[in-house]
Amino acid sequence: MAEFTLKEIKSLEYVRPEIEKGYTDHSLHVDLSSKDIKINPIEPKVKEKFIGGKGYDLWFMWNSVSGKTKWNDPENAICIASGPLGGTPGYPGGGKSIVTTISPLTGIPIDSNVGGYFGPYTKFSGFDILEITGKSDAQIVVLIDGIDSKIKLYEAEGLTDDSYTLSTQLTDYFDKEKPVNISVVSTGSAAKHTELGCLNFTWFDAKRKRVRYKQAGRGGIGTVFAHKNVKAVVARWGSVSMKSNNPADFDAMKNVTKLHAGEINELDPKQNRMALVGTTHLVPIMNDHDCLPVNNFKYGMHPEAHNIGEAVYEHIFDKGFDGCWRGCAVACAHGVKDFVPFTGPYKGQKVFVDGPEYETVAGCGSNLGVFDPFFILEMNFYCDTYGLDTISIGTGIAFVMECFEMGLITKEHTGGMDLSFGNRLNALELLHQMVRGEGFGMIVGKGIRKMKAIFAKDFGADAAIMQDIGMESKGLEFSEYMTKESLAQQGGYGMALKGPQHDEAWLIFLDMVHNFMPTFENKAEALHWFPMFRTWFGLCGLCKLPWNDIVPEDNRQNPEPAKVVKHVGWYADFFSSVTGRKVSPDDLIPMSEAVYNFQRLFNLKMGYGTREFDTLPYRAVGPVTVDEYLSRVERYDKDLTENYKVDITGMEITEKVAVLRKHREARYEQLKDAVYKRRGWTPNGIPTLETVKRLGIDFPDVIELLKANGVC
């Protein structure tokens, strides 16, 4: 490994705030410009309203940025927080960190919920939230050392850009004896050349004796991190037990932990087998239901899809415990050892790959027209190593490939590369270009929204067709589910606060397969409850997977099985037992609602957050092209005749495409009306005065913002 030096430039010794009922009630602020380090108490009313995690992140960011702040302005903040429940060993999914910043892709707050030990270690070190602002001239490593009660800033020289090696070096450097005490946050070398940079959060895998990774992938947080010149943020903490959060009612917490973990241990082997296959079981299921994105979301299935599903990855994944939090019974964070890349700087060497998960398989596999599990591993490995978001990379390259096949761009623009679907080597070459900061890869690294503008302006490509097939909304690339036949999921993507990521609402099966929500009002209700409940995990420092990926045996007898009400009850008990704030299941939604609406208002503050930004490319709604229509002709003809009562006799296909589009787009606008109404928003998608008052977020600057937007 290359030599490096860390020169200490600032050190602050502090008295570690004790944890009381899941909270330290203190924040840590690091200003990279002035090198100031500040520790501040968090006011009770902030705790009451924003709960923790993403709620804290948004509140601190709100106070740091103005409506004019751009992602690369020094005042843009990167906030990382766990939550009051985060750091509970043994509770399934009980150790997440939530990261936010103003995204280079969207200009609004992006949030990412990530595994690894960083958030809990930072909390145990004394801080409910870390906020980083400013910009450093030299490369900086930040150390939060809860064992020695010191915060240190180092100027770094000679540290590698390669995220895996960097994390290993810093883990060794800061606690060689007990590497499990260290969690490193870093990005990779492509983050500074692109707007798709991710953050890698580590934990030390004691059995395999190696640093493992999870990604805060979406929205270019790694790009902001690299731009601020942060090389890494390191948290150091020692032993963790069920008492670390100093829960209000230890026995009650232990009891609910045992119940939830016990159920997963018993039922996961009979249900989705996530401890063996992670989320790759979704690949064949999505494919069978025509929901797996193939060739830039054009189609939803492919005969070779089973080559990249659970049946294959089960045999490729390295066997062993794979929890990205201590004792998580789901243990779905799998990896592959001794993989040998066939391109790039690691060509011919054995490496460990953390992943892939469903999103990476679909984004970097089927969506590119590739059904080779080893190619996907290589994309996964280089994205992580280079600090790139596999979802935006997959969806972005899929767009490029369709543009290439349509002749919108040619070899003249791509530097001679054939970028047809299925071209594995050139897809990988784009990643290598992003890290070298050269070639067509630099354009791809700007994300779809900017690519569309460049292709139109510089290459003369047809802007209208690119608008239809470029799978982004609000500037963020879509995650990997087909939504053409699920209006509710179109809403789940189009009205998601940060852009089209499925973590707010995943309603495809309830809507499309089970027809559980036939009316607009039904869909609006689902687009209220699910985003609110899913938000709650991010407030508390939890992972959502244990909520509904393994369910009680009697769950299907419940009239609303999608809510998994027994688990909602357990989460309320978990929250009550740790924080001492007694809540019932019905209290969880209003807790999230305040933060959810606050985030919508944050979008408004940044110049977005209204109806016109909740739009979708038509590819997400229906067939853009004639061949796309013809590929599912019966389905679309039936939709026209039965649902829209159109007489299609004698109609040309082009006319059918146009008529169907008119109806489906109108239907999406109707859905927006219903959802805005249910959420207590104006028809323009802004929370009303009544809503912000009801939720207690009627702060003076919120009222000013509403006034400026004509709401009151």
Place this chain on the structure above:
Amino acid sequence: MITVDEKKMEWHQGITIRELLNRLEHTQFCAAVRLNGKLISTPAFETTKIPDNAVIYLLPLIAGG
């Protein structure tokens, strides 16, 4: 005889996944089952015949990533 979610059930020649689900209660949200370890999804329920001695698990409502 077949085993469905660890309970024994009568089997007859030619029974499909769809027929089996119709015989059970509360299966309207079942979009995938594991038949002898292999995933079978809704579109194949009508055509997939269950062999004797099969072990079947009904998967929970698909919840996305």
